[in-house]
Each structure stands twice: as structure tokens, then as C-alpha cells.
Amino acid sequence: MPTEGVPTSLVKTAHLFILATSWGMQIWVSFISGFVLINSISRHTFGLVQSKLFPYYLYSVLGCSFVNLALYTIYHPRNLLNNDETVQISSFFVCVIFSGLNAQWFGQTTTDIMFKMHKIEKINLLGQDVGLSTNREAYRRLKKRDSKYEKLSLRFAKYHAISMVCNLICVICNGLNLFYTATNLKTF
Template sequence: MPTEGEPTTLVKSAHLIILSTSWGMQIWVSFISGFVLINSINRHTFGLVQSSLFPYYFYSVLGGSFLNLTLYALYHPHELLDNNEAIQITSFFVCVILSALNAQWFGETTTEIMFQMHEIEKEHHLGEEVGFGTNQELYKKLKKKDPKYQKLSQRFVKYHVLSMVCNLICVICNGLNLFYTAANLKTF
């Protein structure tokens, strides 16, 4: 049931705060914190930190996207949408779907596979190195030597890439919505 009229200042403020906070968090987690951590702590600790943070991150993005979709849809009935509004509501919807997939499936699966890989790596005295790409030859040898590890590694890459693509699309969708929101500000 759409709401008639202009949204109140409180609704507009809530929408903008949720959207900008979500997008800022996405930028931080996607492009800054991971790179800093991987070069500061060992590989297994990095995986442990990411496995603890990502569920909160994915559910926060999901919650923010759902709230923004709901607020936007209340004041923009689908029968009256222009092209820009249709792009915005579609972007919110896409972000809800993809962040739900990350929260419920890709993130959890990636973490489960990673912990299985860590167990095998510990048996071979791997995982304590700091820095992305360190000891890659040893990991390649382990993949060749251990078919279980090779299969886990392939599954990990598959789910990790799916999760990253979903996350990147959500970043783009929220960035697009910030652009349209800024373009529609009456005054600065």
C-alpha cells in the first residue's frame, strides 16, 4: 500500500542515512579493510577475522537494502515510476536479493570450505605467513599432492568469486542509488 504525498523529512533522512551508511561500510569492507588485514596478519588469522565479520557485514547490507527498498517503494508506487525511479527501485531489489544470497549461502559456504582448507594447511605447516601471495609455490604443491585440498580449493574459489561478484554488484547498486538521490536533492 503506497503512501501518498511527499515523504517527511524524517523518512528522507532515514533513507539517506541508511543508504550512505550501507554504501560507506561496503566501500570500507570491500576495498580497504581486507587489503590492510591481509598485509598485517597471518593468513589463518585473516580468515578467522573475515569469517567473524562477514556475517555481520552481509546481514547489515541486507537489512539496509531491505529498509531502503521498503521506504522507497512506499513513496513510489510502481504504476507511477519514471525511468530513473524504476532504476532505483530495481537497484534496491537487486541488492536485497544478492546480499541475501551472500548472507545465507555464499558467505557461509565459503567460510566452511576455508576452515576445512585451514585444517589441511596446518598439517603441512602452512597458513602462518603474512602478506598476499606469500608461499604460493607451497600451496600449489599441496594442491597437486592432495586431491581433497585441490577440490576444496576449487570450491573455495568458486564460492568466493560468486560472493565477491554479488558484493560488487551491491556496491554498484547502492552507489547508483546515492547518485540518483543526490541528483534529486532540491537544495544543497
């Protein structure tokens, strides 16, 4: 593997630690904590918890991705990259872009829309139900009665889906980087 310099053990450890921490955090937040919380606490409490945790989560993924991209770039000059290294540096770059978009725009927009929906739901005595499917009919009726709520609901679904896709892309990119890092370990 041609490089501009051989990274020290500290740099290698930092790179792997940051990558593993970011990916582990992504797996926990994306596939475990949200499902546990939505089935354990009220809808509005869930939204409040997510609104407090997600900015930290999204900016942590962005920061980890940026540091890993920077570390990787320093030791892998563009003109000396092989195919595997090109995949790695590209996936670090993609993760920086998508986590940045999610942290700066999609995540915050989703939260802002959610809080507007919560205001309308509170007026209509909704939002204290636990679980997603417990009171779907009441929310459907509210959408039919209140065009503002229906528009907010559609916007929320759109931005939430975009945010989820950005997050999933970052999970895949970091998983790919973990795979390539693991396959390049000299000893086990």
C-alpha cells in the same frame, strides 16, 4: 515526481542515512580493510577475522537494502514511477536479492570451505604466512599432493568469486542509488 504521499524529513533522513551507511560500509569492507588485513596478519588469522566480521557485514547490507527498498516503495507506487525511479527501485530490489544470497548461502559456504582448507594447511605447517604471495609455491605443492585440498581450493575459489560478484553488484546498486538520490536533492 508523483508519489503516494510526501515523506517526512525523518523518513528522508533515515533513507539517506541508511543508504550512505550501507555504501560506506561496503566501500570500507570491499576495498580497504581486506587489503590492509591480508598484508598485516597471518593467512589463518585473516580468515578467522573475516569469518567473524562477514556475517555481520552481509546481514547489515541485506537489512539496509531491505529497509531502503521498503521506504522507497511506500512513497513511489509502481504505476507512477518515472524512468529514474524505476532504476532506483530496481537497483534496491537487486541489492536485496544479491545481498540475501550472499548472506544466506555464498558467504557462509565460502567460510565453511576455508576452515576445511585451514585444517589441512595446519597439518602441513602452512597458514602462518603474511600476505598472499609470500608462500604460493608451498600451496601449489600441497594442491598437487592432496587431491582433497585441491578440490576444496577449487570450490573455495568458485564460491569466493560468486560472493565477490554479489558484493560488487550491491556496491554498484547502492552507488547508483546514491547518484540518483544526490541528483534529486532540491538544494545543496
